[in-house]
Amino acid sequence: MNKPDDNKLMERCIKGDRQAFETLLIRYEKPVYNAAYRMLHNRDDARDVTQTVFLKVYEHMDQFDPSRRFFSWVYRITLNESINWLKKSSREEALEHEAADKTSGPEQQADDARTGESVQAALMMIKSEYRAVIVLKHVLGCSYLEISEILDIPEKKVKSRLYTARQLLQERLTDQGLH
Amino acid sequence: MAIDPKHVELINADIDGEISSADKTELEAILADNPEVQSLYAELSALGESLDSIPDLDSPPHLKHAILASIPQPQPSQGNNGSRFLQGLFAAPALKYAATFAAGAILTLSLVSSDRASQRAFDDVTGLVGTISDPVPGGPGVHTTQINRKEVAGTVTTRSSGPILIVDFDLVSSGPIDIVASYSDRTIWFNGFAQLESSGASISVQSGRVTMQIDGKRRYAVFLHNAGDRDITINLLFMSNGEAIYSTDIEYAQPGHAG
Numbered sequence: 001m002n003k004p005d006d007n008k009l010m011e012r013c014i015k016g017d018r019q020a021f022e023t024l025l026i027r028y029e030k031p032v033y034n035a036a037y038r039m040l041h042n043r044d045d046a047r048d049v050t051q052t053v054f055l056k057v058y059e060h061m062d063q064f065d066p067s068r069r070f071f072s073w074v075y076r077i078t079l080n081e082s083i084n085w086l087k088k089s090s091r092e093e094a095l096e097h098e099a100a101d102k103t104s105g106p107e108q109q110a111d112d113a114r115t116g117e118s119v120q121a122a123l124m125m126i127k128s129e130y131r132a133v134i135v136l137k138h139v140l141g142c143s144y145l146e147i148s149e150i151l152d153i154p155e156k157k158v159k160s161r162l163y164t165a166r167q168l169l170q171e172r173l174t175d176q177g178l179h
Numbered sequence: 180m181a182i183d184p185k186h187v188e189l190i191n192a193d194i195d196g197e198i199s200s201a202d203k204t205e206l207e208a209i210l211a212d213n214p215e216v217q218s219l220y221a222e223l224s225a226l227g228e229s230l231d232s233i234p235d236l237d238s239p240p241h242l243k244h245a246i247l248a249s250i251p252q253p254q255p256s257q258g259n260n261g262s263r264f265l266q267g268l269f270a271a272p273a274l275k276y277a278a279t280f281a282a283g284a285i286l287t288l289s290l291v292s293s294d295r296a297s298q299r300a301f302d303d304v305t306g307l308v309g310t311i312s313d314p315v316p317g318g319p320g321v322h323t324t325q326i327n328r329k330e331v332a333g334t335v336t337t338r339s340s341g342p343i344l345i346v347d348f349d350l351v352s353s354g355p356i357d358i359v360a361s362y363s364d365r366t367i368w369f370n371g372f373a374q375l376e377s378s379g380a381s382i383s384v385q386s387g388r389v390t391m392q393i394d395g396k397r398r399y400a401v402f403l404h405n406a407g408d409r410d411i412t413i414n415l416l417f418m419s420n421g422e423a424i425y426s427t428d429i430e431y432a433q434p435g436h437a438g
Binding site for chain 2: 021022025026029030033034037038043047048050051054055058059118119120134137138139143144159162163166169170173
């Protein structure tokens with residue numbers, strides 16, 4: 001593999017190499033945006049959160065622990081920012097109730113058709129801590145170990161949280177006659 | 180009847196692709212003679228497949244640029260290396276302006292004439308033109324607003340240099356966008372314009388209003404004569420195909436003033 005690894009790029013960023021930051025941005029823009037979208041179910045919010053995430057990476061790069069992997073840091077910031085966004089906009093509670101009967105505009109409906117809306121709608125009905133593990137596992141493709149590193153919780157807890165998240169999702173989908 | 184939690188754990192580990200071969204063998208044995216476990220396995224497998232098949236979305240087209248435009252720029256190195264690609268410039272002398280915008284500056288030139296007729300003074304901003312290829316500095320008296328629309332994204336920054344108020348536009352658009360920058364303080368007037376790319380330049384000026392057109396990535400600077408270093412609010416109206424798509428205000432306040 002010829003591509004410089006993330007941590008090497010971070011080293012260069014810290015030394016002021018803007019190109020290295022741009023390379024990381026290109027590498028992680030899409031997964032960060034997708035994770036934010038799956039957490040928030042809103043394209044504008046996901047865009048804003050993605051922007052905030054990379055600004056934080058840039059502003060706090062000196063706090064990056066090189067013994068850890070860059071992606072775990074950036075994904076942790078992404079999830080935290082998404083959850084903060086929900087709290088700030090007081091959407092968390094509303095989301096848990098609105099998904100079943102929400103009315104959506106044409107753009108959202110077009111999205112829905114493409115994006116497995118029944119699953120996304122059910123995702124929005126579970127608490128963000130459960131949604132986060134689903135996003136890490138199924139959207140970002142992280143392993144138990146990686147999720148444990150990102151969320152800073154033991155692997156055993158990752159497993160139990162994932163099981164619970166799936167159980168809750170299954171219940172929501174069954175309630176809606178979708179699974 | 181409740182399913183043994185150990186069996187649930189094995190099913191989930193299998194769905195997650197994190198099951199050991201020994202556990203896989205054990206799970207297969209359980210599945211072979213336990214219909215309840217089979218049913219749960221089928222249910223969770225289907226859910227896992229649904230989750231795994233959620234498609235990736237493309238991120239917005241200007242997001243990367245908007246992010247890059249919003250991060251603080253490193254301080255430029257000492258000295259001017261001469262390699263900058265600044266191509267277009269305008270300073271007060273009308274001939275320079277005409278040379279730069281020969282293709283599309285009739286309205287602007289007429290305004291320059293009218294401003295001259297009204298005895299307004301122009302400062303020579305030639306020395307400032309080169310600064311637009313530098314990163315916009317931060318600090319007191321520098322005000323930045325971010326534009327983050329699907330049609331246009333980037334930053335607009337105000338700062339001053341002596342009597343000149345510099346409005347930097349660092350934007351990218353997905354198509355032709357007109358930007359109307361207007362201000363009500365008539366003691367402030369248009370003093371010049373510079374850009375990093377020479378092609379596609381289009382600017383027109385009327386009293387209290389500067390209109391630019393961008394298409395693609397553009398770095399512009401508008402120089403306003405602000406001899407009193409007065410605080411000012413500039414309204415930025417973004418238009419696409421004659422329709423207003425976004426409007427925002429950007430402030431300039433001299434260092435030490437609120438804002």
